[in-house]
Amino acid sequence: MNAIDRFMKYIRFDTQSDEESDTCPSTGKQKVLGAALAEELGQLGLHNAHMDEYGYVYGWLPASVGYEGVPCMGLIAHMDTAPGVSGAGVRARIVHYEGGDIVLNEEKGIVMSASEFESLAKYKGQDLIVTDGTTLLGADDKAGVAEIFAAVEYLLQHPEIPHGRIAVAVTPDEEVGQGADHFDVEGFGAAVAYTVDGGELGELEYENFNAASARVSIHGVNIHPGSAKNKMKNALLLAVELANMLPPAETPAHTEGYEGFYHLTALSGDESGAELRLIVRDHDRTAFEARKDYLRRLSAYLNDKYGAGTVELELSDSYYNMREQIEPHMYLIHRARAAMEAAGVTPVEVPIRGGTDGARLSYMGLPCPNLCTGGVNFHGVHEYIPAGALETMTQVLVNLVKAE
Structure with missing residues (x-):
């Protein structure tokens, strides 16, 4: 299953988190997707695929023969969607964009205006996955989940690509600032990691608010x-x-x-x-x-x-700003740049005007810069993602984990 099919499957799960909750995860419905993701990792053949009591999903892919000494690398995404806009009953479709406005919902008169959303211009001629204007889409961060899972499956299908041990995790409650609260850094076993939780294709981030x-x-x-x-x-x-x-x-x-x-x-x-x-x-x-x-x-x-x-x-x-934790490990940034360029993507290093799980994890002993997913207009009904970005980021992740 490619990243596009996975994404369209995952967004059917309502995983909206709740900043007023005092439970972990903040909403029980996140565990519904979590259980499905853990089962999927197990079916793919990852070792110790499971969801823990807090809703965190883990699994790991063994190193290629002869590459067992390569330090373990982690790939992390989050399953929850933002509290501010409903993620229930997402009705997404793929439109081939040829310019102008996109009518999201004709009945309700909901339009994504090209003049208001200027980012649309750069995607003329591409297939875009959009909402029906009544919910968010969920690319933040189910796109990251789909890209990681698709990359792992690709590696399993192509054993000729050498790699070290790869640890995979999907966290709950990132949107309410609690995604790292119960993350098992020691059990995860990675020396370094990347969150796949950014915006437009090419974004590479290692500093945040x-x-x-x-x-x-x-x-x-x-x-x-x-x-x-x-x-x-x-x-x-x-x-x-x-x-x-x-x-x-x-x-x-x-x-x-x-x-x-x-x-x-x-x-x-x-x-x-x-x-x-x-x-x-x-x-x-x-x-x-x-x-x-x-x-x-x-x-x-x-x-x-x-x-x-x-x-x-x-x-x-x-x-806190992850930069001071990443600077001693700048090879992570060099490696990410090279992985993007090899996939035909121009890296754009931007400061995050927000935070990710990676910011907190970097202060928990797991240096963890952030990579793009390709999504645009997160947290609102005008959210969309170019379908091709899901496939491109899958290739970027494969390039990223390939042993040098």
Whole structure:
């Protein structure tokens, strides 16, 4: 089964993760796909193919005869899809794109506009896998799963291609920042690894944001508005006041490349109590720490202004820039460049404006840069992937693991 067929099969599984859950995996439905993937690895002939209690899928392909001394390399993808958009009942189709807009759903009037989604222009003449406009597609990261599994099958069908031991893993809950929480690095057995979890064909990434999440609780005083003068502390207004003190030009909508940001993701409550949730991002570690300190100073200022205990701030680091862990192993980047070029792909090294399992795994003793899948417009109903990218990345992975 090629990567395209695998991908179309995997996206039929609803594996949406849940950031509010305190279980692992965060949604039980991820284990449904996990069990199917473990069975598939076993049928392919990988050793110790299994899904553990947390929903992680593992297996490994033995080294070619005479290459047992080559350090084990890992290939990792994740099975879950983003919480923000439904991944249930995905209805995908392949369209041959010849330019212009793509009507995703004629009945509902959902269109992917060529003027709004300028990336479409580069794919004129190619077959694109698209949604029906009511769900995301799931290329993030079922495309990575499909490409890894297809590459492993290709190696099994072509024993003349020499390779060392190859460890394969599929993780749950990457989209909610928990994909490495229970990863068995020691049991995985790889010296180094790659996550296959990036965007457009050619992307090669070994630096990412430092990331933290913030929860701000506002404790107000609610009094009947008829007698509230000099007594009421409207928690919603205080929450808005805090949000307005964040630098307006330092949001995701106004930043790119290496520029960091504050991102307000939720605001809820009433006069008595309110809560803000934010994420904080910056590639530079010093600037990252300064951003967190700014939130602390905002909270202290509002407590001075409105009374101690009015504002409570909880900050939690999520992951760090993998670059400092990858730099001692830059041969991984050189190897990935060569693997892409051998498949006719021009490598494009870009900073990740987000994170991957690889960022955390790199700090857990497993250096792990990130490779593209070929997908575009992740996390939304306009997500798509060129069918040819799935096949090309399969060849890139074969080139990558080939013993030199």
